[in-house]
Amino acid sequence: MSMRLFRFKNHSVLPGFGLTLGITVLYLSLIVLIPLSALFLKTATTTWAQFWGTITDPRAVASYRLTFGTSLVGALVNAIFGFVVAWTLVRYRFPGRRILDAAVDLPFALPTAVSGIALTALYAKTGWIGRWFDLWGIQTAFSPLGVAIAQTFIGLPFVVRTLQPAIQDLDAGMEEAAATLGAGRFQTFSRVILPFLLPAMLTGASMAFARALGEYGSVVFISGNMPMRTEISSLLIVAKLEQFDYAGATAIAVVLLVASFALMLSINLVQWWFSNRLGREAA
Amino acid sequence: MSPADSMGRRDPVWLRALLIAVAVLFLGVFLFLPLLTVFLEAFRKGVSAYFASFNDPAARSAIVLTLVSAGIAVPCNLMFGLFASWAIAKFEFKGKSILITLIDLPFAVSPVISGLIYVLLFGMQGWFGPWLMAHHLQIIFAVPGIVLATVFVTFPFVARELIPLMQEQDTDEEQAAISLGASGFQTFWRVTLPNVKWALLYGVILCNARAMGEYGAVSVVSGHIRGKTNTMPLHVEILYNEYNFVAAFSVASLLALLALATLAAKALLERRLQAAPSAVGLGAEDQLA
Numbered sequence: 001m002s003m004r005l006f007r008f009k010n011h012s013v014l015p016g017f018g019l020t021l022g023i024t025v026l027y028l029s030l031i032v033l034i035p036l037s038a039l040f041l042k043t044a045t046t047t048w049a050q051f052w053g054t055i056t057d058p059r060a061v062a063s064y065r066l067t068f069g070t071s072l073v074g075a076l077v078n079a080i081f082g083f084v085v086a087w088t089l090v091r092y093r094f095p096g097r098r099i100l101d102a103a104v105d106l107p108f109a110l111p112t113a114v115s116g117i118a119l120t121a122l123y124a125k126t127g128w129i130g131r132w133f134d135l136w137g138i139q140t141a142f143s144p145l146g147v148a149i150a151q152t153f154i155g156l157p158f159v160v161r162t163l164q165p166a167i168q169d170l171d172a173g174m175e176e177a178a179a180t181l182g183a184g185r186f187q188t189f190s191r192v193i194l195p196f197l198l199p200a201m202l203t204g205a206s207m208a209f210a211r212a213l214g215e216y217g218s219v220v221f222i223s224g225n226m227p228m229r230t231e232i233s234s235l236l237i238v239a240k241l242e243q244f245d246y247a248g249a250t251a252i253a254v255v256l257l258v259a260s261f262a263l264m265l266s267i268n269l270v271q272w273w274f275s276n277r278l279g280r281e282a283a
Numbered sequence: 284m285s286p287a288d289s290m291g292r293r294d295p296v297w298l299r300a301l302l303i304a305v306a307v308l309f310l311g312v313f314l315f316l317p318l319l320t321v322f323l324e325a326f327r328k329g330v331s332a333y334f335a336s337f338n339d340p341a342a343r344s345a346i347v348l349t350l351v352s353a354g355i356a357v358p359c360n361l362m363f364g365l366f367a368s369w370a371i372a373k374f375e376f377k378g379k380s381i382l383i384t385l386i387d388l389p390f391a392v393s394p395v396i397s398g399l400i401y402v403l404l405f406g407m408q409g410w411f412g413p414w415l416m417a418h419h420l421q422i423i424f425a426v427p428g429i430v431l432a433t434v435f436v437t438f439p440f441v442a443r444e445l446i447p448l449m450q451e452q453d454t455d456e457e458q459a460a461i462s463l464g465a466s467g468f469q470t471f472w473r474v475t476l477p478n479v480k481w482a483l484l485y486g487v488i489l490c491n492a493r494a495m496g497e498y499g500a501v502s503v504v505s506g507h508i509r510g511k512t513n514t515m516p517l518h519v520e521i522l523y524n525e526y527n528f529v530a531a532f533s534v535a536s537l538l539a540l541l542a543l544a545t546l547a548a549k550a551l552l553e554r555r556l557q558a559a560p561s562a563v564g565l566g567a568e569d570q571l572a
Contacts, residue, residue, distance in 0.1 A: 012373065012374055012375075012454070013458050013461050013462065014373050014374070014454060014457055014458065014461060014467070014470070015461070015466075015467035016369060016370075016467050016471075017370060017373075017374045017376075019366075020366040020367070020369045020370035021370040021374075021376070023363075023366045024363065024366050024367040024370050024371075024382070025382075027363050027366075028363075028367075028382075028385060028386065031431075031434055031435055031438060032385065032388055032389055032435065032438060033385065034404075035400040035401055035403075035404055035435070036388070036392070036400055038400050038403045038404050038409075038410065039396070039399070039400050039403060042403050081305070081306075081309045084302055084305050084306050084309070085306045085309060085310060087302060088302050088303050088305075088306040089306070091292075091294070092299055092302070092303060094303055096307075098550075100306070100307070100310055101550075102546050102547070102549070102550040103310060103314050103315070103546070104310070104314075105546055105549065106314045106318065106542065106546065107314070109492055109496075109542035109543075109545045109546050109549075110317075110318070110496070110538070110539060110542040111495070111496025111497070111498060111515075111516050111535075111538045111541075111542070112394075112496070112498045112499065112516075113496075113498040113516040113517075113519050113520055113535070113538075114321060114496070114516070114519065114535040114538045114539055114542075115317055116498075117321075117519065117520075117523050117531060117532065117535060118317035118318070118320045118321045118324075118535070119317055121320050121324055121528075121532075122316055122317060122320050127320075128316065128320070129312070129316070152313065153313055153314075153317070156313060156314075172292060175292045176292065179292075185294060185295065185298070210391070213393065214392070214393020214394065214395070214396070215393070215394075216393065216394050216395050216498070216499035216502075217394070217498035217499050217502075217516070221520075221523065234393055234394075234395040234499065235395075237395050237396070237399060238395055238502075238503060241399065241402065241503060244407075244408065246402070246403060246406070246408055246409075249399060250399070250403065253395070253396045253399055256393055256396065257392065257393070257396055260391055260392075260393065261391060264391050
């Protein structure tokens with residue numbers, strides 16, 4: 001990227017533009033851009049056939065299936081329960097609400113290795129929750145279900161934190177009009193409230209999904225890491241690295257990275273589309 | 284009566300009770316039980332066993348390494364955040380939105396990949412590997428790699444708190460200071476910094492929590508050499524895999540306390556920042572990793 005891209009539009013009396021922008025671009029390049037491009041340069045050194053062979057290997061495909069599947073389950077569970085949590089926190093006043101509200105960020109704040117071992121202890125056969133599932137013959141830890149539980153944990157704040165401001169912004173007049181016109185609470189909800197909250201819900205769930213795709217720490221302990229069964233893609237990258245198979249690790253990493261970039265892009269597009277549509281309808 | 288309580292918006296009592304119960308139960312099972320588990324497992328064999336876990340030299344060196352790497356990564360990204368927000372918020376230039384997007388990039392990269400990219404550059408078979416080896420320098424499986432990976436994953440935290448806030452504040456105060464003869468640095472120190480101090484602190488707290496707790500990226504570059512390249516999260520993993528559960532959860536409990544302190548500080552700061560609405564991009568987008 002040439003420096004010509006960054007040009008003054010108008011002259012400011014404030015000093016330090018060249019210096020601060022220069023340092024910003026330099027630091028960004030050294031820490032982020034150059035290392036990230038190494039990933040794609042490394043891919044370029046392998047042949048297409050090799051690359052394709054690595055990313056379509058049955059073990060790799062099984063890891064995508066597990067990673068995407070459990071991330072999707074986690075995102076859906078969060079879309080539903082995250083909505084209930086966000087609605088409750090915004091609309092109702094009850095003792096302990098503030099603490100619950102602050103606690104929503106726990107999955108962000110708790111180091112992933114800590115949540116990983118805590119979840120495993122809870123859901124193992126002898127754990128507080130795991131033993132109840134075990135009575136029914138359901139294995140939670142060391143199974144795909146365990147992976148989905150960890151993905152749900154890690155994605156929870158995204159849905160709640162995107163929905164909260166949207167619920168706050170709900171137009172009171174709209175709901176009241178619906179009620180005045182004879183709509184029941186359920187009708188008001190499904191016809192008026194839900195459509196309005198859908199973009200935020202979709203955004204939050206996609207962000208939770210994207211986070212879950214790359215999640216490592218909170219999943220590796222509870223998953224059991226059996227190739228073909230409970231091995232997530234991030235772990236497959238680590239496994240290949242440990243065998244010094246840099247090219248193989250890079251190929252899987254490119255798949256994951258492209259998937260999460262594509263997801264981010266579509267989140268932005270969806271938001272742009274919704275805000276455009278809402279803007280037109282308001283006009 | 285506040286608008287939220289007007290008849291058309293009020294849910295029936297049974298529905299309120301039901302939804303609150305569902306929310307409390309869900310958060311209880313998914314958030315509070317794991318947190319509680321950490322402390323219960325740590326104290327399972329009593330208080331003395333808990334404290335004995337920290338007598339281990341490997342545990343101590345893990346704590347020191349965690350403090351060192353956060354102690355380098357946080358100030359680096361703090362300085363970067365200040366430079367970047369000054370350039371982006373106080374001046375108009377082409378390519379600004381691209382620059383902002385690029386700053387956020389590390390949040391979209393999964394932790395393992397964040398470590399992998401440095402292995403590709405500095406690992407034994409990496410681009411600079413042979414050169415580093417010839418000069419007896421080691422980055423991967425050594426402390427510099429851990430610091431680099433930590434800097435990468437915490438890169439955007441401070442910048443993304445400061446940029447929107449400083450963009451909202453106009454430059455009138457700074458221009459006045461400059462025209463009254465203040466130097467650029469004086470203007471920054473006396474005018475700009477006091478206006479953004481809470482958002483800055485907020486960013487630093489989040490940055491620090493992630494820096495001390497990062498696991499995936501650090502685990503790829505560390506090599507897990509006990510007493511040398513183990514941070515606290517990595518030490519937790521090793522102890523856990525050795526079935527030394529009390530010690531693993533004891534070290535983990537320190538990290539959990541850090542998380543609780545972070546949440547408390549975050550809640551306090553958000554209340555303070557509410558005086559200036561939208562001063563802080565609350566929550567979710569901040570930590571997309």
